Amino acid sequence: MYGTLYRRVLLPLFERGLKGRQTLRYWREAELSQWWDASRLREFQLQALRNLLRHAAETCPAHRERFTRAGVDAGSLHTLEDFQRWPLMTREIIREQRFELRSIAPFRLLTKGTGGSSGVPLQFDLDEASHERRIAMTHRGYGWAGGEPGTKQLYVWGSHVGQVPRWKQLKSSLHARFNRHTMISCFDFRPETMRGHLERWNRCRPEVVVAYTGPLYELARYVEQHRLEVFAPRSIIVGAEKLHDFQRETMQRVFGAPVFETYGSREFMLIGAECERHAGLHLSMENLLVEILDDQGQPVPAGQEGNVVITDLFNYGMPFIRYVNGDRAIAGFEMCPCGRGLPLLKQVVGRQLDVLETADGRKIPGEFFPHLLKEFPAIRRFQVVQRDPSLITLRLVTSEAFTDSDRAMLTAEVMQKTGTETEIVLDFVDDIPLTRAGKLKVVVRELPDDVPADVSATEAVEPGAEAGGRPEASPSETPILPG
Ligand SMILES: [Zn+2]
Structure with missing residues (x-):
């Protein structure tokens, strides 16, 4: 064998x-x-x-x-x-x-x-x-x-x-x-x-x-x-x-x-x-x-x-x-x-990490983003936000080393996963606030028709x-x- x-x-x-x-x-x-x-x-x-x-x-x-x-x-x-x-x-x-x-x-x-x-x-x-x-x-x-x-x-x-x-x-x-x-x-x-x-x-x-x-x-x-x-x-x-x-x-x-x-x-x-x-x-x-x-x-x-x-x-x-x-x-x-x-x-x-959804029906596991963003050393902190299937926002805290070509590459890599129907916005911010527990929520998904359905159907997820x-x-x- x-x-x-x-x-x-x-x-x-x-x-x-x-x-x-x-x-x-x-x-x-x-x-x-x-x-x-x-x-x-x-x-x-x-x-x-x-x-x-x-x-x-x-x-x-x-x-x-x-x-x-x-x-x-x-x-x-x-x-x-x-x-x-x-x-x-x-x-x-x-x-x-x-x-x-x-x-x-x-x-x-x-x-x-x-x-x-x-x-x-x-x-x-x-x-x-x-x-x-x-x-x-x-x-x-x-x-x-x-x-x-x-x-x-x-x-x-x-x-x-x-x-x-x-x-x-x-x-x-x-x-x-x-x-x-x-x-x-x-x-x-x-x-x-x-x-x-x-x-x-x-x-x-x-x-x-x-x-x-x-x-x-x-x-x-x-x-x-x-x-x-x-x-x-x-x-x-x-x-x-x-x-x-x-x-x-x-x-x-x-x-x-x-x-x-x-x-x-x-x-x-x-x-x-x-x-x-x-x-x-x-x-x-x-x-x-x-x-x-x-x-x-x-x-x-x-x-x-x-x-x-x-x-x-x-x-x-x-x-x-x-x-x-x-x-x-x-x-x-x-x-x-x-x-x-x-x-x-x-x-x-x-x-x-939440799963994101795109306008053409793809599901993107939240894990994708840490995996991708580790390739950009000039990104100090990030958060991915989705409140609408047609828009994904990447909030980024970057150092001065972040270049235009980083920007172009990052957008292209994300769009390769999300398709062309979902808009990708890079939002450069000075800071990303932490949760009350002192943690950073990496993926924030708040789609309009989100009901925590398949979770509540079986058992509650532990609080927090x-x-x-x-x-x-x-x-x-x-x-x-x-x-
Ligand atoms: Zn044992």
Whole structure:
């Protein structure tokens, strides 16, 4: 079978032989450590944290200064609770001090960007080893859902935005073949393309479907409404947005497979994933230290909602230490009946991005915009507003680096998705006000005939639910793409 051949021979040859990576070793180790008891895992975290803080103080100028100002040093970290004295990091700090936050030690860095479901685009760096550790975490987490490398996977995901050079297209398609991945672009969901997407699904006969939550739910409803035949995969892995119970039920009914929720972001890749018990999201604990804090930076009691704060224990190239990622989650890390020592994150209450509609009937998932706008570094903040199907307004806070050609390119890219019947207006503003919760609503949809119908029909969305993981994560952020 290709799956076994892939895991035992091809993947090791590629990863270790060709690329000199340690991904598979990290993965093997993670498969063992998930069964350690919680106290051993916490001890592992404490040790890793001490090393990270020492490294940051010694080699990252901005961290050293921040630690000194807060009067903290790694030598005084005796328990994980001591860590509460360390200062928090925001997206703004990273934007302003990206280069000073990097280590001066010679790491080979990878640069990533995120459009930010919080509406603040960001560029950041990570070192190669930490990238390999993240991929290992994703292999493990997807494996809980039967989606380990080598399985035949169909992605219902955001595709490349903008002009992709031919060599890049070719490289992607070779990678996809090698990894047995097929792709359906959820940025291309229109009445006239839906059947084509389903045909692709049925031809592919995937073992596992990996999808953005919202678009897959939309596809499920389309199948149901039109009474279409659809091939049943073994399991479905969803991410990038919060998964509501009514969505899980519909997908399971229509696609005939269990749904596994994941939570991840561009900054850290897989943060948590469900195991076969579906009791919550097991944290990628060997890699990430996750805290849920109130607005004053204090831990919130179990059962209450707070801000998600994450420390990456191994990104030595550019340490993320107590980074407030903009998501909200319910506190209280319980253990899972499956016996793994990794505690569960009960629930992510993220940001749910609305779907926009165009005059010619296309539906554009809100995720499209963070995905596109991350390609424009001069955009500091954005918000997409639709109050009428014939008009979409992009409110933008830009720096002086935003050029006329940026303007033309942005309009052209949006219109390619929306068609010519919907007008696109770029509205340059000095600021975009935050919601009362201190969040930026990235997509505002207030169409005249909007009734929250299909939500209220099944169950109420939790009050204040603004969304899940990060929408702009693309398949290249998942275990897959070598290279
Ligand atoms: Zn479990």
